Amino acid sequence: MEQPDPTIHQPVRLKIMAALKPLPAGEALEFVRLKAVVGATEGNLGAHITTLEQAGYVGVEKDFVGKRPRTRVSMTPQGRRAFDAYVGYLQDIIGAAG
Amino acid sequence: MEQPDPTIHQPVRLKIMAALKPLPAGEALEFVRLKAVVGATEGNLGAHITTLEQAGYVGVEKDFVGKRPRTRVSMTPQGRRAFDAYVGYLQDIIGAAG
Incomplete structure (x- = not known):
């Protein structure tokens, strides 16, 4: 791997992936919760989630709770x-830096 | 720190910093050696080194060995x-991802 996966390396997307990774497989995080954790604007977060979804890295479910x-x-x-x-690549680089 | 230092987070600059970090303070790496380690073109490497120099993160010395x-x-x-x-910030994010 010559460079870090650009789909993940972008700072907001990196935070989104790091926030989702600890969840058990298949478990999801609400958009509003993700927004708080990542600290991005709604539009910015939405655009980066779409990029991750198009890359096949995240799934997005939309439903209603009541109305x-x-x-x-x-x-x-x-x-x-x-x-x-991605984490392995970074750890190789940063690890080598001692 | 809300996001990784963009001066370092750029993939080629990240590799340059990681290559220089293990050197004892003040010790330098030749451009051609850095080029081999980082795997960038001469122009690309030169541009990123200038960015790091302007940020005060690296020093550049030019001299002659014979001619x-x-x-x-x-x-x-x-x-x-x-x-x-920067490494601390990434480890926080990646560490939290478990």
Whole structure:
């Protein structure tokens, strides 16, 4: 791997993936919760989630709780593999830096 | 720190800093050696070194060995502090991802 996966290396997307990774497989995080953790604007977060979704790294579910629309985001198995590879790449570089 | 230091987070600059960090303080790496380690083109590497130099993170020395021009690059104390903070930030994010 010559460079870190650009889909994950972008700072906001890195935070999104790091926030989703600890969740058990298939479990999702509500958009509003992710927004608080990542500290991005709604539009910015939405755009980066779409990028991750198009890459196959996250899944997005939209439903209603009563009358309130709800959006939940979860990491896909492919996303987990990509994030593990990304972390391994960074640890190689940073590890070598001692 | 809300996001990783963009001066370091850029993939080529990250590799440059990681290559320089293990060197004893003040010791420098020749441009051609850095080029091999980082795997960037001469122009690309030169541009990123200039960015790091302008940020105060690296120092650049140019001299001659006989008739051959030589360029050497070393990390500044400020660069070491910035890189340590950058690594700490990433480890927090990646560490939290478990």
